[in-house]
Amino acid sequence: MDKNKQLAQIFEKMADILEFLGDNPFRIRTYRRVAKILENFPMDLETALKSGYIYKIKGIGGSTLAKIEEFLKTGTVRKYEELKKKVPLELLELTEIPGVGPKTLKTAYEKLGIRTKEDFIKALKDGSLARLPGFGAKKVEKLLKGLQLWQESQERIPLITAYPLAQRILDYLKTAAGQYIEKVTIAGSVRRMKETIRDFDILVSATRKNWKKIHDLFVRFPDIEDVQLHGETKSTILLKEYKRQCDLRTVEPDSWGSALQYFTGSKYHNIKLREIAKEKGLKISEYGIYDTKTGKRLGGQREEEIYTLLGMQYIPPEIRENTGEIELALEGKIPKLVEYTDLRGDLHMHTNWSDGINTVKEMVKACIELGYEYMAISDHSQSSKVANGLTPERFNKQKEEIERVRKLYGDKIEVLWSVEVDILPDGSLDLPDGVLKQFDFVTASIHSGFNRDNTERIIKAMENPYVNLIGHPFGKQYGYREGYPLDFERILEKAKETNTALEINSQREDLDSQHIRLAVEKGVKLVINSDAHSIAQLWSVKIGLGLARRGWAKREDILNTYPMEVIRGFVHSKRGK
Numbered sequence: 417m418d419k420n421k422q423l424a425q426i427f428e429k430m431a432d433i434l435e436f437l438g439d440n441p442f443r444i445r446t447y448r449r450v451a452k453i454l455e456n457f458p459m460d461l462e463t464a465l466k467s468g469y470i471y472k473i474k475g476i477g478g479s480t481l482a483k484i485e486e487f488l489k490t491g492t493v494r495k496y497e498e499l500k501k502k503v504p505l506e507l508l509e510l511t512e513i514p515g516v517g518p519k520t521l522k523t524a525y526e527k528l529g530i531r532t533k534e535d536f537i538k539a540l541k542d543g544s545l546a547r548l549p550g551f552g553a554k555k556v557e558k559l560l561k562g563l564q565l566w567q568e569s570q571e572r573i574p575l576i577t578a579y580p581l582a583q584r585i586l587d588y589l590k591t592a593a594g595q596y597i598e599k600v601t602i603a604g605s606v607r608r609m610k611e612t613i614r615d616f617d618i619l620v621s622a623t624r625k626n627w628k629k630i631h632d633l634f635v636r637f638p639d640i641e642d643v644q645l646h647g648e649t650k651s652t653i654l655l656k657e658y659k660r661q662c663d664l665r666t667v668e669p670d671s672w673g674s675a676l677q678y679f680t681g682s683k684y685h686n687i688k689l690r691e692i693a694k695e696k697g698l699k700i701s702e703y704g705i706y707d708t709k710t711g712k713r714l715g716g717q718r719e720e721e722i723y724t725l726l727g728m729q730y731i732p733p734e735i736r737e738n739t740g741e742i743e744l745a746l747e748g749k750i751p752k753l754v755e756y757t758d759l760r761g762d763l764h765m766h767t768n769w770s771d772g773i774n775t776v777k778e779m780v781k782a783c784i785e786l787g788y789e790y791m792a793i794s795d796h797s798q799s800s801k802v803a804n805g806l807t808p809e810r811f812n813k814q815k816e817e818i819e820r821v822r823k824l825y826g827d828k829i830e831v832l833w834s835v836e837v838d839i840l841p842d843g844s845l846d847l848p849d850g851v852l853k854q855f856d857f858v859t860a861s862i863h864s865g866f867n868r869d870n871t872e873r874i875i876k877a878m879e880n881p882y883v884n885l886i887g888h889p890f891g892k893q894y895g896y897r898e899g900y901p902l903d904f905e906r907i908l909e910k911a912k913e914t915n916t917a918l919e920i921n922s923q924r925e926d927l928d929s930q931h932i933r934l935a936v937e938k939g940v941k942l943v944i945n946s947d948a949h950s951i952a953q954l955w956s957v958k959i960g961l962g963l964a965r966r967g968w969a970k971r972e973d974i975l976n977t978y979p980m981e982v983i984r985g986f987v988h989s990k991r992g993k
């Protein structure tokens with residue numbers, strides 16, 4: 417785990433402990449804010465300290481700086497070590513459960529003598545917690561729902577978390593064992609860009625004499641909890657982060673294609689493929705594709721060969737779920753899916769004007785580096801108080817800054833002045849039309865009232881001529897919030913009727929691939945956005961792209977693959993001019 421994240425966790429835990437102890441709320445809030453800043457920090461702390469960058473960050477003061485320096489020097493923070501001794505630590509880990517805060521745990525601790533996770537879960541389930549003052553049936557019901565979400569999130573982690581971790585393991589292998597490796601890639605659910613991931617499956621091709629060396633280096637990956645298997649064809653490590661397993665399999669270069677096909681899955685895709693092979697008198701395994709009668713090996717070095725020999729089109733990994741792709745491939749009718757290089761810009765990101773941590777200029781420079789033709793700065797509106805949303809007056813000031821940055825970089829990238837405006841409880845918007853119409857592009861999102869059906873709210877928002885995109889339509893937050901119920905059929909109809917696009921929000925994985933597929937079938941336009949709150953999160957459109965491909969989206973389905981004129985036209989035609 418990198419140092420920024422480690423220290424962010426330390427601050428978060430200190431805040432939890434202080435809250436458990438009933439300390440000064442101001443200090444608790446400060447620690448939580450620092451944790452959030454560190455979590456999203458755009459560079460490593462060491463560099464930030466050396467370059468002096470850190471002194472410019474709003475919200476990091478003297479005593480925080482001292483703790484950062486102490487942590488970089490000693491690997492821990494003394495204050496944290498002292499605080500840990502004052503509380504039942506295991507119990508405090510349960511603040512990970514949505515709805516469970518230090519205060520809840522404190523009550524359980526004091527009134528029922530609960531000290532362990534197990535006891536807390538038991539008390540929650542058997543009703544003894546429900547009998548305490550302040551714990552009505554409704555609250556306990558909410559906690560039980562939270563417990564269920566938490567338990568699920570212990571099983572599977574979201575792709576947005578898994579993907580960079582997979583990249584780190586691959587980078588490590590390439591650096592440490594590159595000389596012995598012919599090819600290396602991630603297989604399994606990560607290669608399929610599935611929304612959630614249980615474990616990692618890494619595949620390497622190399623000549624057999626090098627296998628041992630590769631496995632010996634693999635089990636020395638830093639930050640592992642345990643080596644569960646150390647062999648010469650397969651090894652398994654348990655990663656410290658998120659307690660995930662990671663398998664490494666080594667194969668001969670000759671079997672690369674068939675092994676990659678096999679270990680990419682999905683299981684049901686593979687089962688169906690084997691059935692079809694059987695009908696054609698063929699047999700497929702991780703070693704190759706064979707003629708059943710003669711036993712002759714027909715191929716397996718390249719993945720494409722498997723599909724070709726089975727008489728079908730190559731099937732992209734993202735749609736290998738046995739949901740109709742095999743039948744279509746046999747008819748040669750798999751569409752060309754949208755690709756990363758098709759993306760021309762990112763239309764949702766935050767800056768330090770609201771809850772982002774980078775400046776407009778820093779975001780613009782980072783987007784230029786990504787090679788985008790355009791981008792949209794889309795900060796929160798006033799009713800998002802925790803996100804430091806902007807009033808119309810502050811938006812006007814922001815416009816001035818956008819103009820200044822445009823003067824500097826306007827020849828390299830088109831900077832749209834946008835907004836993520838709150839959809840209020842009654843479906844009206846947080847800014848009047850007169851203000852909305854000044855923006856180049858408007859995204860409307862729900863940030864409150866997550867526990868009810870929000871179909872009507874979204875429909876009303878789409879009817880506003882200035883709303884171009886509905887942000888994170890289901891309000892999902894993995895491991896934390898399931899997302900509210902929506903009549904998606906009606907949302908799709910309205911989106912089509914009003915020419916409003918729906919967002920594929922990468923940070924939140926919302927829409928998910930199943931809803932994307934429905935939107936694509938209906939011909940509703942989608943936008944793949946990062947929703948980055950720092951330059952460090954801009955990469956995440958790759959996640960949205962993966963979900964779009966899993967949802968069978970083609971380039972034409974995605975609005976931000978079109979040139980700027982088309983986006984402008986999209987906005988203007990809805991405004992009726």
Ligand code: DGT
Binds near residue numbers: 680
């Ligand atoms: P996960 O780990 O639950 O996120 O999902 P996967 O798809 O990565 O599943 P995993 O790790 O159990 O297996 C990796 C791939 O190996 C899987 O996608 C297909 C292949 N595989 C595993 N078990 C079986 C099996 O019983 N039959 C077949 N045909 N393939 C399997």
Ligand code: CA
Binds near residue numbers: 606617
């Ligand atoms: Ca897996």
Ligand code: ZN
Binds near residue numbers: 888
């Ligand atoms: Zn939002």
